Amino acid sequence: MSLSLSADQPTVPDDADDGVWLECIECGETFAPFDDVRYTCDECDGLLEVRYDDLPTLEDYEGQGQGVWRYADALPLEEGVTTQEGATPLYEVPRLEEDIGVEALRIKHEGMNPTGSFKDRGMTVGVAVAKELGVGRLACASTGNTSAALAAYGSRGGMETLVLLPAGKVAAGKIAQASLHGARILEVDGNFDACLDIVQELAQQGEAYLLNSLNPFRLEGQKTIGLEILEGFLADYDTVPDRIVLPVGNAGNTSALYKAFRELVQVGSLEEDEVPKLTGVQAEGAAPMVEAVENGADEVRRWEDVETRATAIRIGNPVNAPKALPGIRETGGTAISVSDEEITDAQRDLAGEGIGVEPASAASVAGLRKLRAEGIVDDDERVACLTTGHLLKDPDAAAAAGAEPEPVPAETDGILEHLSE
Ligand code: F0G
Numbered sequence: 216m217s218l219s220l221s222a223d224q225p226t227v228p229d230d231a232d233d234g235v236w237l238e239c240i241e242c243g244e245t246f247a248p249f250d251d252v253r254y255t256c257d258e259c260d261g262l263l264e265v266r267y268d269d270l271p272t273l274e275d276y277e278g279q280g281q282g283v284w285r286y287a288d289a290l291p292l293e294e295g296v297t298t299q300e301g302a303t304p305l306y307e308v309p310r311l312e313e314d315i316g317v318e319a320l321r322i323k324h325e326g327m328n329p330t331g332s333f334k335d336r337g338m339t340v341g342v343a344v345a346k347e348l349g350v351g352r353l354a355c356a357s358t359g360n361t362s363a364a365l366a367a368y369g370s371r372g373g374m375e376t377l378v379l380l381p382a383g384k385v386a387a388g389k390i391a392q393a394s395l396h397g398a399r400i401l402e403v404d405g406n407f408d409a410c411l412d413i414v415q416e417l418a419q420q421g422e423a424y425l426l427n428s429l430n431p432f433r434l435e436g437q438k439t440i441g442l443e444i445l446e447g448f449l450a451d452y453d454t455v456p457d458r459i460v461l462p463v464g465n466a467g468n469t470s471a472l473y474k475a476f477r478e479l480v481q482v483g484s485l486e487e488d489e490v491p492k493l494t495g496v497q498a499e500g501a502a503p504m505v506e507a508v509e510n511g512a513d514e515v516r517r518w519e520d521v522e523t524r525a526t527a528i529r530i531g532n533p534v535n536a537p538k539a540l541p542g543i544r545e546t547g548g549t550a551i552s553v554s555d556e557e558i559t560d561a562q563r564d565l566a567g568e569g570i571g572v573e574p575a576s577a578a579s580v581a582g583l584r585k586l587r588a589e590g591i592v593d594d595d596e597r598v599a600c601l602t603t604g605h606l607l608k609d610p611d612a613a614a615a616a617g618a619e620p621e622p623v624p625a626e627t628d629g630i631l632e633h634l635s636e
Pocket of ligand 1: 334360361362428462465466573575603604
């Protein structure tokens with residue numbers, strides 16, 4: 216199986232361009248990377264992955280600058296359309312670490328990217344590839360963050376952007392971003408999965424270039440989250456993390472992290488048994504990946520009705536499942552679902568350590584707490600939790616989870632009296 220951790224270095228096909236090509240994960244068909252627009256395999260419609268003839272080791276990155284483009288040698292292009300994405304903090308959370316009861320806990324806060332989510336790492340690559348391909352309009356379906364990032368990177372690249380959003384289910388901060396960065400916003404009377412079906416059809420008809428995570432180039436940029444986490448743990452603990460816990464929607468990040476680690480195994484920077492256990496967390500109301508992992512299924516069953524306060528991961532048809540399921544299994548990871556209350560509690564826990572995240576992001580910490588309580592995560596594990604988006608993305612959820620403002624008179628004595636009550 217091509218997605219196994221022990222896969223050999225692939226043979227370079229004739230259609231490779233400068234040592235880079237696209238390969239179908241199902242049938243192995245190869246394609247030139249930048250000659251035509253394609254998102255899936257022409258032969259079998261399987262998902263595509265970017266392949267390289269010569270991948271760097273971890274040591275090769277030393278002295279290479281900071282952020283996503285530090286890792287250019289593991290990316291399909293030398294440079295991107297950039298606003299300095301990546302190089303996000305790997306926060307210590309000593310109280311939470313002790314409370315949850317693991318050897319080490321670090322929070323990789325992707326909300327600290329330019330538009331406030333990890334999507335920037337994918338867009339800096341994806342929008343640059345769009346320019347390379349010479350396409351016109353860029354488009355995505357989105358629960359919000361992808362649309363914000365596409366709008367920002369599209370405008371920076373001087374390109375037109377179109378975003379399809381599920382009406383009434385996108386947090387205010389994200390719509391504001393897409394709007395100000397100049398995207399044309401279509402509010403669809405349907406959920407995210409319906410939006411993605413439509414935007415895929417538009418892309419097939421040549422109306423727009425698709426920048427959802429089905430696009431294999433976007434996931435290349437998101438690999439850098441995994442590389443930064445490994446480098447951070449090696450610097451601080453002299454070892455890679457035992458486990459990485461992350462929220463799952465379309466399972467793009469799960470796929471991207473697994474690919475980053477497979478490539479490191481291939482070049483000998485990581486032993487197979489050292490690869491962090493990829494552990495996915497979904498909301499109870501939108502948990503098709505968890506269902507598949509629990510049932511040991513090779514495919515995910517699409518959930519038609521999904522609901523959760525964590526609107527970013529309100530997704531019933533995780534399109535990257537064929538890449539992500541092997542990642543969870545091969546690394547010895549797992550998947551778990553959490554309730555909306557558990558998500559909000561974790562959002563408060565993180566806020567109590569000074570880290571502001573949106574609900575979907577807090578799912579990782581909620582999932583870790585639950586897995587630790589169930590004894591699935593051991594107390595001697597070193598764990599990284601990914602928090603994917605910033606608190607300000609969803610101000611309404613933050614206000615609802617936090618304290619109410621208290622009205623007081625505009626004078627000191629009145630305020631002192633109020634405080635003493
Ligand atoms: N966390 C946040 C904050 C997200 O916005 C998303 C996905 C995820 C987690 C899930 O990541 O798809 O890689 O498993 N948001 C997409 C969007 C769907 O449109 O912004 P995944």
